Amino acid sequence: MWIWNKIKQLAISSRTGVVTLRYPFKPRPAPAGFRGQPVWDHTKCIGCAGCASNCPARTIFLRDICQEIRILLYDSSRCTYCGRCADLCPEKAITMSDNFELATDSRQDITQTIELFMMTCQRCGRCYDLEIKNYLDKLQSLGYRYDSLEVRKVIRQSTAEFETDLLEKTATYGRPEKLEK
Amino acid sequence: MSRKEELLNWLKEKLKGDLLAEDVSREKCLFIDIKKEALIETAQLLLSRGARYQVGVGYDARKSGQGLAMVHTFAFDSDALLVAIRAYTPEDKPEFDSLTPTLPGAGWSEREYIDLLGLHFNNHPNPKRLILSDDWPEGIYPLRQEVPYDLMPPAAEDVAFRLDEAPPGSSIIPFGPFHACLHEPAHFAVYVDGEEIKGCEYRGFMVHRGIEKLAATELTYSEIPFVAERICGICGSVHSVNYAQAVESAAELKISRRAEFIRTVMLEIERLHSHLLWLGVAGHLIGFDTVFMQAWRIREKIMWLAESLTGNRKTYGIVIIGGVRRDINREKAGQIKKILGEVEKDMLALEKAIVKDKAIHRRTRDVGYLSKEKAIEWSLVGPVARARGLAIDARKDHPYAAYDEVKFDVQVADSCDVWGTLVVRVKEVYEAISIINQCLEKLALIPENSPLAVELEGPIPAGRQGLSVVEAPRGEVVHYLLTGDDNRPERWRVRAPTYPNLQAVPDMLLNNRLADFPIIVGSIDPCFSCTDRVVVIDRKSASGKILSQQELENLSRKMRSKS
Numbered sequence: 001m002w003i004w005n006k007i008k009q010l011a012i013s014s015r016t017g018v019v020t021l022r023y024p025f026k027p028r029p030a031p032a033g034f035r036g037q038p039v040w041d042h043t044k045c046i047g048c049a050g051c052a053s054n055c056p057a058r059t060i061f062l063r064d065i066c067q068e069i070r071i072l073l074y075d076s077s078r079c080t081y082c083g084r085c086a087d088l089c090p091e092k093a094i095t096m097s098d099n100f101e102l103a104t105d106s107r108q109d110i111t112q113t114i115e116l117f118m119m120t121c122q123r124c125g126r127c128y129d130l131e132i133k134n135y136l137d138k139l140q141s142l143g144y145r146y147d148s149l150e151v152r153k154v155i156r157q158s159t160a161e162f163e164t165d166l167l168e169k170t171a172t173y174g175r176p177e178k179l180e181k
Numbered sequence: 182m183s184r185k186e187e188l189l190n191w192l193k194e195k196l197k198g199d200l201l202a203e204d205v206s207r208e209k210c211l212f213i214d215i216k217k218e219a220l221i222e223t224a225q226l227l228l229s230r231g232a233r234y235q236v237g238v239g240y241d242a243r244k245s246g247q248g249l250a251m252v253h254t255f256a257f258d259s260d261a262l263l264v265a266i267r268a269y270t271p272e273d274k275p276e277f278d279s280l281t282p283t284l285p286g287a288g289w290s291e292r293e294y295i296d297l298l299g300l301h302f303n304n305h306p307n308p309k310r311l312i313l314s315d316d317w318p319e320g321i322y323p324l325r326q327e328v329p330y331d332l333m334p335p336a337a338e339d340v341a342f343r344l345d346e347a348p349p350g351s352s353i354i355p356f357g358p359f360h361a362c363l364h365e366p367a368h369f370a371v372y373v374d375g376e377e378i379k380g381c382e383y384r385g386f387m388v389h390r391g392i393e394k395l396a397a398t399e400l401t402y403s404e405i406p407f408v409a410e411r412i413c414g415i416c417g418s419v420h421s422v423n424y425a426q427a428v429e430s431a432a433e434l435k436i437s438r439r440a441e442f443i444r445t446v447m448l449e450i451e452r453l454h455s456h457l458l459w460l461g462v463a464g465h466l467i468g469f470d471t472v473f474m475q476a477w478r479i480r481e482k483i484m485w486l487a488e489s490l491t492g493n494r495k496t497y498g499i500v501i502i503g504g505v506r507r508d509i510n511r512e513k514a515g516q517i518k519k520i521l522g523e524v525e526k527d528m529l530a531l532e533k534a535i536v537k538d539k540a541i542h543r544r545t546r547d548v549g550y551l552s553k554e555k556a557i558e559w560s561l562v563g564p565v566a567r568a569r570g571l572a573i574d575a576r577k578d579h580p581y582a583a584y585d586e587v588k589f590d591v592q593v594a595d596s597c598d599v600w601g602t603l604v605v606r607v608k609e610v611y612e613a614i615s616i617i618n619q620c621l622e623k624l625a626l627i628p629e630n631s632p633l634a635v636e637l638e639g640p641i642p643a644g645r646q647g648l649s650v651v652e653a654p655r656g657e658v659v660h661y662l663l664t665g666d667d668n669r670p671e672r673w674r675v676r677a678p679t680y681p682n683l684q685a686v687p688d689m690l691l692n693n694r695l696a697d698f699p700i701i702v703g704s705i706d707p708c709f710s711c712t713d714r715v716v717v718i719d720r721k722s723a724s725g726k727i728l729s730q731q732e733l734e735n736l737s738r739k740m741r742s743k744s
Contacts, residue, residue: 002537002538002539004537005534005535005536005537005538006538008530008533008534009471009475009534009535009538011534012475012530012531012534013471013474013475016475016478019478019481030488031485031488031489032489033489033491033492033507034488034492034493035491035492035493035498054403054404056400056404056405056407056408057407080407080411080496081493081496081498082407082496082498083492083498084404084407084498087506096492
């Protein structure tokens with residue numbers, strides 16, 4: 001009898017009651033291991049560019065403004081929160097925090113910039129060893145790519161027309177060859 | 182002699198000099214190169230031995246001096262064998278004979294490369310534009326190497342897709358391209374005579390983003406899994422696993438058993454949430470919102486489970502080439518088991534409460550009927566095929582990850598309609614729960630400190646082919662991969678299950694009522710879109726005129742004032 005089905009449906013609905021969370025009024029903490037906003041620890045960062053060169057969404061950029069100062073910029077607006085940067089960081093300077101409430105009017109609120117004082121290895125002593133197995137070489141073998149702040153817009157808005165010299169440029173556009181081990 | 186060698190010898194004997202090269206090094210796969218004149222003959226030979234057509238892949242092979250290439254892949258489901266046949270055509274005469282007259286399911290695959298590579302297919306019955314937007318300039322073929330991935334030609338006004346003329350005596354109701362309740366835009370021009378559907382034309386690919394081109398020009402091997410899982414908002418993990426498997430197949434990399442079990446668990450968790458999501462959407466489409474609310478309530482527990490296992494509700498980001506990123510330890514396994522127990526209990530209660538409801542039966546039985554023969558002809562996959570008596574399931578036929586070690590049944594129904602799809606998907610919920618439980622038991626036997634990911638030794642050599650299938654909740658997903666230089670694939674082709682299934686929708690719609698349109702299109706689990714404007718068709722001349730919003734309002738006001 002289909003009427004029994006209707007009664008059963010009523011029973012399920014009334015037994016369960018309201019399951020919707022009162023979320024914005026009552027906070028819902030994220031579970032352990034949640035991949036929220038990545039946070040950089042500037043005291044640990046050695047400026048190796050591992051995060052920048054392996055970010056699938058290209059949201060981390062580096063620029064050397066002089067011999068000794070390197071700027072790392074994280075632009076969260078296109079971040080996919082995959083957590084690849086935190087995985088790869090050799091110094092564990094990046095943590096995926098549990099902060100997920102990132103809606104904002106201003107892009108600046110979710111942009112992080114670190115100014116790094118770069119030294120040669122003999123002076124800082126903690127960057128990396130110069131043996132063949134160092135982190136930089138390892139990252140390079142995974143497809144190292146140097147992004148500059150000037151070409152921050154990886155996704156171009158428009159190429160006004162189909163230009164032949166644009167085509168030529170793209171033909172040679174590539175990454176450095178992989179290093180032989 | 183294995184089945185693969187036997188097939189290869191048989192093909193060699195039949196094709197003689199037309200078979201140029203073969204590659205048997207990959208387990209479960211056979212790659213052969215043939216002369217382009219022998220393409221149809223080879224396809225017919227394979228079909229005569231019971232092969233199922235999967236997908237066509239075109240790519241630009243001019244770098245290696247071979248012009249443009251076309252690959253067609255076939256699956257031998259009873260032998261766990263995948264076959265890819267490849268032929269080349271010179272750049273100055275990019276012609277192939279069309280497979281579509283013999284194999285209707287190849288229609289889209291060929292139309293795709295008319296658009297993207299500038300190929301020409303002789304005798305193609307319907308060589309219309311499929312993928313590119315209507316105002317894309319002629320003569321620019323995005324998949325050719327000289328075209329940059331981010332090329333955006335200026336938009337053109339006054340260009341529109343030319344829909345076919347409606348059959349005489351019928352009118353056109355346009356559905357689409359946008360609808361509030363589902364996630365993809367598509368346009369259906371449905372031909373109706375009164376309430377009955379007499380045919381339909383589809384114009385889609387409005388969200389084609391060129392992800393394959395991006396992978397071949399910008400991304401690297403290890404970045405693609407994170408982009409791949411964003412192909413689909415429902416079965417993302419399927420795509421990242423399948424891509425990783427294709428790369429591992431091409432690189433002949435063997436991953437650890439523990440990683441394979443973890444991948445299996447995540448795939449099945451994804452299947453659970455997808456089936457429940459679909460059940461809810463199907464209920465919603467037939468106006469039965471109790472099903473929608475309750476199915477999604479049950480699903481939410483699974484979403485939270487996935488969140489605590491991987492760090493995100495949906496884009497798990499757990500798969501990398503060579504393994505997985507996160508472990509499922511004893512504590513997490515206990516948590517999964519507990520939640521699955523609750524889900525199973527809730528699901529049984531829900532099933533009992535709706536299984537005899539008249540509303541469901543009346544709206545789904547004999548709706549969207551498509552015979553088993555037609556289903557084979559269109560090479561349907563997934564629950565849509567299994568509802569038509571075809572026992573095909575990539576998990577059983579082409580075991581990957583850890584599916585060779587778990588026991589489960591392929592759920593089949595024979596009612597050939599939407600009801601059958603519903604039954605299959607509900608039964609698969611219980612199968613998925615049992616598979617996860619089996620996996621967790623086997624996972625407990627593998628030492629916890631065994632490695633999760635295997636590292637590649639040296640670069641992946643260029644020019645190697647990889648082919649992999651994964652059974653997504655909606656059906657079989659095929660990934661074809663050709664390795665390239667610069668640490669990225671030269672060609673990566675994704676075929677989602679909707680690709681073959683949607684091609685059969687016009688046949689499913691035939692002679693149904695217009696009110697059943699949403700549930701029929703919804704039954705294959707894509708998205709459908711609703712009417713945003715009305716076209717008035719003169720029955721005799723079949724010439725159309727689109728009413729503006731103002732005209733429509735005036736017309737309805739006039740009607741109302743009359744009555």
